[in-house]
Amino acid sequence: MLGCLGTTAEKYKKGEYVFRQGELLSNIAILVEGQLFIRRDDYWGNSNIINSIELGEMFGEAYITPNSGVLPNNVIAAKDSTVLFFEAKKIITTCPSACRFHAMIVQNLIYAISDKNRKLVQKLSHMSNRSIREKLISYLSEESNKQNSPSIAIPFNRQQLADFLSVDRSAMSNELCKMRDDGLIKFEKNRFTLLM
Secondary structure (H helix, E strand, O other), X not given: OOOOOOOEEEEXXXXXXXXXXXXXXXXXXXXXXXXXXXXEEOOOOOEEEEEEEOOOOEEOHHHOOOOOOOOOOEEEEOOOEEEEEEEHHHHHOOOOOOOXXXXXXXXXXXXXXXXXXXXXXXXXXXXXXXXXXXXXXXXXXXXXXXXXXXXXXXXXXHHHHHXXXXXXXXXXXXXXXXXXXXXXXXXXXXXXXXXX
């Protein structure tokens, strides 16, 4: 199937751009090693992490249609990473043999897009909270539910978490300390324990 779909693999070092803001895309990508951040950078160098792309996740699919325009964000390797690129036209056009595997790929693509939309809605629910504490509680609660444990590891360092939640890092760090002092959480680096 990889040959049928015009697949190529590329490696990226930490900090390298996979896609740059303003590019036109024709490929769907899947992360097979490492971690990527979808990041928006403004004119003055301020960054905002829109999302984290984890192993097995797809990206770029929202910008492959003819009228989707250019990519509004950068995609950057958060760790050394390997990405598979699939030619979008070859995915949505059935191969001459009309094999069942191609139909499974299209089905899985739809499921992946649906899953991605749910994650964006979840991020919007964090962002809709007014205070830093409410944003942190929303995000940490979701991660606890996802990992099925009160003790969790998140995919961000402090600056990345602040960028993800669109808050000031020092204000967020102060709020984390207040939450710890109030007996709501314990934390060390990117590991948190939610307390009752």
